[in-house]
Amino acid sequence: MAQHPWLLHYPKEVPPTYPYPKHNLAEFLIQSAAKYPARTALHFMGKEMTYSELLTCSYRFANALRKLGAKKGDRVAIMLPNCPQLVIAYYGTLLAGGIVVMTNPLYMPRELEHQLKDSGASIVVTLDLLFQRVKGVVPATEVRHVVVTSIKDYLPFPKNLLYPLKAKKDGLKREVEYGDTVHAFVKLLNASPSTSVYTEVDAENDLALLQYTGGTTGVSKGVMLSHLNITANTVQNGLWAYKRSESQERYLAALPFFHVFGLTVLMNQAVMLGGCMYLIPKFEVSQILQTIDRFKPTVFPGAPTMYIALINHPDILKYDLSSINICVSGAAPLPHEVQNKFEEITGGRLIEGYGLTESSPVTHANNIWESRKLGSIGIPFPDTFAKIVDPDSGDELPQGEIGELAVRGPQVMKGYWNRPDETAKVLKDGWLRTGDMARMDEDGFFFIMDRMKDMIIAGGFNIFPREIEEVLFEHPAIEEAAALGVPDKYRGETVKAYIVLKQGETLDAKDLEKWCRERLAAYKVPHIYEFRESLPKTIAGKVLRRKLVEEDSQQQEQVTK
Incomplete structure (x- = not known):
């Protein structure tokens, strides 16, 4: 207990250790x-699919893959938004023994080509709207077959008939040239048998997923996650939310499944528990509010930007959001003000967790119904160990000191795909070096200060952007904020704050500086304020600091010229 003080704060219902099943991840389905064969698994724009139907479709897809020549270990890229086809292709690939490569539908050709080439994917599943983009990069890759679907394929009548008309009206191009290597998703399934397919795996070593890092700080790398990695993390999340009811929970699936947070905490979690997922292909605040009001989802994992958008919607009080019981926030720091206001409006619990792609992703979370600490990422999951180490030597630091967070557990990756040197930098004796600066308090709760790469060093002082952002978020006129270091001739770096105001609010730099000076040490107060209409973000809602740095550099070059 002295070495792992967080165990004192475990709810009595949560075991500190657990025997995780070593099977094919698709066993959950x-x-x-x-x-629950007749239980609704998926709800998509009014169309429902039961668990029995989902498994049958997954078997058909697995048989289709084999017909296309896919073998155990082959990589299958899935480039889709949240829709039934994604879930079918995901579990069908696992059943066939393939390795899933989740691909962001927003990727531009350069990003897509890198991921397909790096992974060695032989099959791609995508939308008709994205076909021309995929077609353009296929010749430079090992892709042999492209499977194409349309949003309308799983829409209910009459939406399936109206969708092509709306797509044409919106100027969306859906031209697809089908042939020997380009296949229609629905036709492929209908032509394949529904006989069961199941590939035995070495769960600890066989890969289920190649999940690419967001590339927010450099080149995107393929994270190798085994069947056991993801199975364990799915079970850990289930153990943590011990009050959930099997087969009764309704999941608001707005987090993209092609992001590992949505994949584990939403899709795998819901399937493991026999829950119903309300699939949202694109996050739109009004649609989210209407969905909650009408269908009464009980679980809503999300990113801070989602909760920020909801609580600032002018009509939020017109909707009944009281069905929401559990919300887990990840992908970026959760501001205190956002957490408090969202809980006040919904009556549910919104907790902050922590993870990274390399850990499937969750390693820490606050207790949902017991004691928690605002600003903390919580305590380590069952069978997960964490420590704070010196970033240079790797030696463990005394309690309370700030250093690099290192984690170990059954959810930690096998390594980076075809990058042994990069793997060796972050995996040391089973410990994953996260690159995040953190501290652990006397109770075993962990606090993320910031990414090591994001830390600002101004005039010799170490400044963590999150401290500044918390103060900015407390201002009643501010909707979003980001702080980072920009070059300064005198201090080396100085703090610049990027501000997005709430609708109808006004604020100037002078007033904001006064606000910060009353709440921050002088060396932490931003010297530059930039007011913007929005901040660049990843699809998961994480602010693209690299993009802001690039924009600032370009501005400085223009000034110099």
Whole structure:
């Protein structure tokens, strides 16, 4: 207990250790389909699919892959928004023994080509709207087959008939040249048998997923996650939310499944528990509010930007959001003000967790119903160990000191795909060096200060952007904020704050500086304020600091010229 003080704060219902099943990750779907065959698994724009139907479709897809020549270990890229086809392709690939490569539908050709070439994917599943983009990069890759679907394929009547008309009206191009290597998703499934397919795996070593890092700080790398990695993290999340009811929970699936947070905490979690997922292909605040009001989802994992958008919607009080019981926030720091206001409006619990792609992703979370600490990422999950180390030597630091967070557990990756040197930099004796600066308090709660790369060093002082951003978020006129270091001839770096105001609010730099000076040490107060309409973000809602730095550099070059 002295070495792991967080265990004192475990709810009595949560075991500190657990025997994680070592099976094919798709076993979750097989088990839920056996227990709840008639239970709705997916709800998409009014169309429902039961667990029995989902498993049948997944078997058909697995058989289709084999017909296309896919073998165990082959990589299958899935480039889709949240829709039934993504779930079918995901579990079908696992059943066939393939390795899923989740691909962001927003990727431009250069990014897409890098991921397909790096992974060695032989099959791509994508939308008709994205076909021309995929077609353009395929010749430079090992891709042999492209499977194309349309949003309308799983829409209910009459939406399936109206969708092509709306797409044409919106100027969306859906031209696809089908042939020997380009296949229609629905036709491929209908032509394949529904006989069961199941590939035995070495769960600890066989890969289920190649999940690419966001590339917010450099070149995107393929993270190798085994069947056990993801199975364990799915179970850990389930153990943590011990009050959830099996087969009764309704999940608001707005987090993209092609992001590992949405994949584990939402899709795998819901399937493991036999829950119903309300699939949202694109986050739009009004649609989210209407969905909650009408369908009464109980679980809503999300990113801080989602909760920020909701609580600042002018009509939020017109909707009944009281069905929400559990919200887990990840992908970026959760401001205190956002957490408090969202809980006040919904009556549910919004907790902050922590993870990274390299850990499937979750390693820490605050207790949902017991004691928690605002500003903390919480305590380590079952069978997960964490420590604070010196970034240079790797030696463990005394309690309370700031250093690099290192984690170890069954959810930690096998390494980076085809990058042994990069793997060796972050995996040392089973410990994953996260690159995040953090501290652990006397109770075993962890606090992320910031990414090591994001830390600002101004005039010899170490400044963590999150401290500044918390103060900015407390201002009633501010909707979003980001702080980072920009070059300064005198201090080396100085703090620049990027501000997005709430609708109808006004604020100037002078007033904001006064606000900060009353709440921050003088050396932490931003010297530059830039007011913007929005901040550049990843699809998961994480602010692209690299993009802001690039924009600032370009501005400085213009000034110099």
